[in-house]
Amino acid sequence: MTRQAMARAGQWRRLPLIRDPRLRWGLALGGLVYLLLALSTIDVNWARVAEGAGRGLNFLAAFTQPDFISRRGDILDGILESLTMTLTSTVIGVALAIPVGLGAARNIAPLPVYYLCRGIITVSRTFQEVIIAILFVVMFGFGPLAGMITLAFATIGFMAKLLAEDIEDLDWRQVEAVRATGASWWQTMNHAVQPQVMPRLIGLSMYRLDINFRESAVIGIVGAGGIGATLNTSISRYEYDTSAAILLIIIAIVLLSEYSSSHVRRWTQ
Amino acid sequence: MLTLTQVTKRYPTGDRALTDIDLTLPAGQVMALIGPSGAGKSTLIRCVNRLVEPTSGSIRLGDTELTRLSGRELRRARRAMGMIFQEYALVDRLTVMENVLSGRLGQVGFWRSFLRRYPADAVIEAFRLLERVGLPQAIDKRADALSGGQRQRVGIARALLQDPQLLLVDEPTASLDPKTSRQIMRLIRELCAERELGAIINIHDVALAQQFADRIVGLRAGEIVFDGSPEALDAETLTTIYGEEEWDTQGQPADDETSSVPAPPQHLSLATGGTS
Amino acid sequence: MPVTSSPQGTPIWRLRTTRTQWLGYLAWLAGACLFLLCWKVISDNTMWVFVEDAGRQGSDLISRMLPPQWTYAHRLWKPMWDTMNIATLGTALGIAMAFPVAFLAARNTTPHPLVRSAALLIIVSSRSINSLIWAMLLVTILGPGVLAGIIAIALRSIGFVGKLLYEAIEEIHPTPVEAISATGAGRLQVMSYGVLPQVLPAFAGISVYRWDINIRESTVLGLVGAGGIGLQLNAAINSLAWNQVSVIFLMIFVTVLASEWISARVRHAIT
Structure with missing residues (x-):
């Protein structure tokens, strides 16, 4: 019976998303099997959870009375270090991302340069910041310099990829118009490419500043400076009131930067 | 059947959209509401089913006072009023059948509607309506795959599936070409006659209004300035409604158009906005 | 002038x-x-003696990493499987929680401005705190293991998915919502017929995108004891077995690239 005839008789069901019933049931079964297998890998030590539950409550309670005072020296140093790392790494990272991004744009870069720059981007984007931090700590020693280089490296991958995509999408007629006046390569970049990508570049830099600050709070765990080390210590010592204070400061700074970056973006556009 | 008494709507910005509207619509009458953009036509019909809250006044449908209803009662009252929209207002990613059946949402529980388990009588009626508007083959097409005229037919079927006592129609032809506009207006007119439905139709096109309505009400700057039969609508009343005089007093050259043709609405809304 | x-x-x-x-x-x-x-x-705050040494340290590191100890790879399948499970289950849990939060946070679907502020607070807290920090906390509470990792990933995903989804909800066309309300539909029905179909493609895209980010994030959770390949990485680094570290890096590299490719394909197919 056609669906029309069935509907005339009052029988109507929504069309399934996947037409082929074998494929549909196969996918559903596959999903179920995966879910069961995946769930079976979770081994929970309930005695340990019961023991930790009290700590969980302590942690939640700590948010009602965070302790900014007893470790204020460490917290202040850590936050300052995080902020300086964030700023320098973003500036250096964006500055380096511009040539890499230009090189990774298929429409303006020669092929060997293109592959090289795409390679840099891929490596930088694939590894989590903490992994990169481990390597740089081994090379440059403990401290904020390793953290700064880590964040700058991660910034290059992030910014260069988006910048390259922007350049690949840009309005080619404007570039041709400038070229038609007899402008050199640099002049073309300055007059046709830069005005088209600049507003987004500034917006993305602000966004990356925000990300770098958040990341600077974790790379301290592996010794790359910043507030992460202080946070790690306070958590492993179960000093949850201090951890809560640090987390609240991080949230406040992220909120502040989000608020101000929305202003900057409105101002640049 | 529908009675509006002293209905006023003032927006929070202070703009007065409607001022002391008194209007009675007998059962089975098709009424066209004409007037320039910004005159308050859309606000008026949205006040009736309370998509817009009137500031003061009373709106009665049969024995029900609509302005005081809340929650469940309001939803029940809305079932009795089918609405047809300018941009069709179909849910693009749902199929035609789902869009039509959504007219029954007020009578079906959440889980039934979420799982699309509509009662058989709703499905039968929905399909019958789709046949009536000429789209029985399209039941499984997505709404965004249809043309403008077809979408408006689906919108009409959805409104009628509510089994309403009254149709509220907001610029049904504004996005359609002239031929399709006529077909849609004729369809609405026929369906109203078949079911003895009353209807309020907001419409820009004065000629269409004259051809298809029993009665015409002219709205200007939130006030009723004309109420009569289509035959009574002459060049002079059109001037009153569309404010041709003000167009002239602003020092614009008046020799380009004669007074029987309404001037472009965007200029008019500026001109009338100053006086209200 | x-x-x-x-x-x-x-x-x-x-x-x-x-x-x-x-x-x-x-x-x-x-x-x-x-x-x-x-x-x-x-x-x-930097010991410049170490930095002057960096070039030598770097080349030393590379020479220790090469050649990779390939036989180590077959001991990595289980941890890698755990890592994928942490990412996938964490994402699923995260989007399940983010979904209602997004509806409460969107200006056009929230029941009350106060509820909206609370939902926005949840989103911003979740976004500010890296999954590694959540993992550190959860390991002290739940004990080391995959579960802490899954919950850490889920908690971090709420903010990301919630933010993008509520922005998508705020950008829907208002007229279909109006039309569904005009039929006398209840509040939940308006959501499921008027709003949901409009945001579903965006929702699917955001979820897959977050899944691919979570694969990358979950590779390091083991460093603080929350399961997955990070545990092996930590052990290998602590024992200075750099030729094992290079195998782990390669494995992560391939997995992340593959997940990124899948996610890009899926998102491309949706839109």
């Missing part, structure tokens, strides 16, 4: 006026000073 006249009366065109030009220079100067100040803080 950008166009002024010289004393001779010939017009001179400049892009900016003198005052804005000076303000521009001043802003650049302030920025440069801030940068140098930050740089000084960093350099004061």
Whole structure:
């Protein structure tokens, strides 16, 4: 019976998303099997959870009375270090991302340069910041310099990829118009490419500043400076009131930067 | 059947959209509401089913006072009023059948509607309506795959599936070409006659209004300035409604158009906005 | 005015006026000073002896990493499977929680402005705190293991998915919602017929995108004891077995690239 005839008789069901019933049931079964297998890998030590539950409550309670005072020296140093790392790494990272991004744009870069720059981007984007931090700590020693280089490296991958995509999408007629006046390569970049990508570049830099600050709070765990080390210590010592204070400061700074970056973006556009 | 008494709507910005509207619509009458953009036509019909809250006044449908209803009662009252929209207002990613059946949402529980388990009588009626508007083959097409005229037919079927006592129609032809506009207006007119439905139709096109309505009400700057039969609508009343005089007093050259043709609405809304 | 006249009366065109030009220079100067100040803080906290050594350390590191100890790879399948499960289950849990939060946070679907503020607070807290920090906390509470990792990933995903989804909800067309309300539908019905179909493609895209980010994030959770390949990485680094570390890196590299490719394909197919 056609669906029309069935509907005339009052029988109507929504069309399934996947037409082929074998494929549909196969996918559903596959999903179920995966879910069961995946769930079976979770081994929970309930005695340990019961023991930790009290700590969980302590942690939640700590948010009602965070302790900014007893470790204020460490917290202040850590936050300052995080902020300086964030700023320098973003500036250096964006500055380096511009040539890499230009090189990774298929429409303006020669092929060997293109592959090289795409390679840099891929490596930088694939590894989590903490992994990169481990390597740089081994090379440059403990401290904020390793953290700064880590964040700058991660910034290059992030910014260069988006910048390259922007350049690949840009309005080619404007570039041709400038070229038609007899402008050199640099002049073309300055007059046709830069005005088209600049507003987004500034917006993305602000966004990356925000990300770098958040990341600077974790790379301290592996010794790359910043507030992460202080946070790690306070958590492993179960000093949850201090951890809560640090987390609240991080949230406040992220909120502040989000608020101000929305202003900057409105101002640049 | 529908009675509006002293209905006023003032927006929070202070703009007065409607001022002391008194209007009675007998059962089975098709009424066209004409007037320039910004005159308050859309606000008026949205006040009736309370998509817009009137500031003061009373709106009665049969024995029900609509302005005081809340929650469940309001939803029940809305079932009795089918609405047809300018941009069709179909849910693009749902199929035609789902869009039509959504007219029954007020009578079906959440889980039934979420799982699309509509009662058989709703499905039968929905399909019958789709046949009536000429789209029985399209039941499984997505709404965004249809043309403008077809979408408006689906919108009409959805409104009628509510089994309403009254149709509220907001610029049904504004996005359609002239031929399709006529077909849609004729369809609405026929369906109203078949079911003895009353209807309020907001419409820009004065000629269409004259051809298809029993009665015409002219709205200007939130006030009723004309109420009569289509035959009574002459060049002079059109001037009153569309404010041709003000167009002239602003020092614009008046020799380009004669007074029987309404001037472009965007200029008019500026001109009338100053006086209200 | 950008166009002024010289004393001779010939017009001179400049892009900016003198005052804005000076303000521009001043802003650049302030920025440069801030940068140098930050740089000084960093350099004061750095042992430059180690940095001078960096080139030698780096080449030493590479020579220890090569050749990779390939036989180590077959001990990595289980941890890698755990890592994928942490990412997938964490994402699923995260989007399940983010979904209602997004509806409460969107201006056009929230029941009350106060509820909206609360939902926005949840989103911003979740976004501010990296999954690694959540993992550190959860390991002290739940004990080491995959579960802590899954919950850490889920908690971090709420903010990301919630933010993008509520922005998508705020951008829907209002007229279908109006039309569904006009039929006398209840609040939940308006959501499921008027709003949901409009945001579903965006929702699917955001979820897959977050899944691919979570694969990358979950590779390091083991460093703080929350399961997955990070545990092996931590052990290998602590025992200075750099030829095992390089195998782990390669494995992560391939997995992340594959997940990124899948996610890009899926998102491309949806839109």
